[in-house]
Structure formats: C-alpha cells, structure tokens
Amino acid sequence: MTETTADMPQLRTEFDFELPSGYLDSDxxxxRQGRMRLATGRDELSPLIDQRVRENPAYLGIVLLSLVITRLGTLPRIDASVIEGLLATDLAYLQNFYRAINDLNGETSTVACPACGTQFAIPTGSGLGES
Structure with a gap:
C-alpha cells in the first residue's frame, strides 16, 4: 500500500528557539529569538577546510552554528563573530538544540501544533558535528 502525502509525517527543516540570556549587539x-535550520552534509564538511578550524578544532562548533542559524533577533547577518560573542550558557543551549533538531541519536518525538493540531515528528538527540 502506498502512503499518500496526507499520511506521511511532515518534514520540518527550520526550528525556532529562544536563547536563555541573549546576544547583546554593539548598539x-x-x-533572544532565533531560527535554526537542519544541517546538510555540506554544513558538516565545509568547516573542516576552514583555516580557523584547522588551527583550532574546537572552533568547529562555532563555524557550524554560524552556518545553520538563519535568524537571531533583528541581526542582518549571522556569522562566526556573532556566535563567538554569545555567553557560554547560550552557546551550550545552541549546541544542544543543534543535536536535538538534527536527530543525531536517532530518536524522535511526535508533537502537535497547539494552534492547528497538526502532528509532526521532531528529532531528539546529541552529537554536535559528529555525524
């Protein structure tokens, strides 16, 4: 039997988040509010050729997060310098959020939208940059 589109779970590729403390810009x-997209294979591989990561492998998480965060408040651009400027609690939060949405341990949970009732699966997991 073939599943119809209505029978299949929806694939979400972007997820909203709220930082515990928030990023304070130069102004x-x-x-605090932002959005992160699911990582691609390119996202996981491209930091490996980044000179900053080659010189300091611990920088991988910074570069990776700068690639997958698509929005943070009203900032016009998210780059490594923004991620570097986060408080440690916010950086840890984003690393855990990355692990969860990218389903790095293979577990998912089914949730429903409180507004419309649509059900969809969200990944839960761990392993930032460890695919």
Missing part, C-alpha cells in the same frame, strides 16, 4: 540591543 546595546538584546537578541
């Missing part, structure tokens, strides 16, 4: 504005 003094605090940015």
């Amino acid at each position: 003094g504005a605090l940015h």
Whole structure:
C-alpha cells in the first residue's frame, strides 16, 4: 500500500528557539529569538577546510552554528563573530538544540501544533558535528 502525502509525517527543516540570556549587539540591543535550520552534509564538511578550524578544532562548533542559524533577533547577518560573542550558557543551549533538531541519536518525538493540531515528528538527540 502506498502512503499518500496526507499520511506521511511532515518534514520540518527550520526550528525556532529562544536563547536563555541573549546576544547583546554593539548598539546595546538584546537578541533572544532565533531560527535554526537542519544541517546538510555540506554544513558538516565545509568547516573542516576552514583555516580557523584547522588551527583550532574546537572552533568547529562555532563555524557550524554560524552556518545553520538563519535568524537571531533583528541581526542582518549571522556569522562566526556573532556566535563567538554569545555567553557560554547560550552557546551550550545552541549546541544542544543543534543535536536535538538534527536527530543525531536517532530518536524522535511526535508533537502537535497547539494552534492547528497538526502532528509532526521532531528529532531528539546529541552529537554536535559528529555525524
């Protein structure tokens, strides 16, 4: 029997988050709400040729997060310098969020949208940059 589109779980590729503390920009504005997209194979591989990662492998997480975070408050651009400027609690939060949405341990949970009731699977997991 073939599944119809209505029978298949929806694939979400972007997930909203709220930082515990927030990023304070040079103008003094605090940015807490953001969005992260699922990582691609290219996202996982391209930091490996980044000179900053080659010189300091611990920098991998910074570069990787700068690639997959698509929005943070009203910032026009998210790059490694923004991720470097996060407080440790926010950086840890984003690393855990990355692991969870990218299903790095293979477990998923089914949740329902509180507004419309649509059910979809969200990944839960661990392993930032360890695919």
